Amino acid sequence: MKGNGIQGISGAVRWLLQAVSGLLLIVLLGVHMIANHYIAAGGLRTYEEVVAYLSHPVVLAWEVIFLIIVTFHAVLGVRSVLYDLGLSPGTQRRLDRLVGLVGIGAVLYGLWLLWAIT
């Protein structure tokens, strides 16, 4: 029986969502790594440099999209791993709610952090 939320989505669609988010991450994470660890002098940004870096609207939008996509990919991946433990349908539903809340919480936390330092 199909449930609501992520359980209501077929396995093929979940696979596709994980694949698309994974492909996006290759680009998003690639640029994030190069910008923050290779272009930045010393490989890491000081507080002043972080604020200056995030002051550019395109950079800020990039980091927000990266935050959302990486959280989505991580949450869906962890869910998949935990499902392999052979969970009961009730536990699966509770897990879906939990990982959903953790994902939303992580994104909100990241957005708050970006707001706090920009």
Added chain:
Amino acid sequence: MLQETRVLHPVRRRGWKGWFAVRKRHLGYVAFALNRLTGLGLVLYLIIHLVVLSLLARGPETWDAFIELAKSPAFLLLDVILLAGILFHGLNGLRVILVGLGIGVHRHKELFWGLMLLAAILLIFGAWGFLVV
């Protein structure tokens, strides 16, 4: 479509212990297990990374003190391990997507080793970059 999923189903049916069922030493089994282990490692890193970034909210002194610490050789070694995990997970994930879409199904082993060679090359350049930047 989703041919990789069908190939890996026997692993999934055996739960997490199936990850380490390397008795047959099927390349798909090993890649599947490593993909999950690196994935979980990257999730752990993501959590740590988000927590560490909270130091930014405490102001310049706290963040800049951490940055000095993060430039130490021990942290650089962790960065190289992180990069290895990212490269394996990303490039093996690319293989899973291609094979799942029916691309390179009959040459998936060559595809795997080709991408791992690319991962090794990028790791060498990436690690070198960490040291010289």
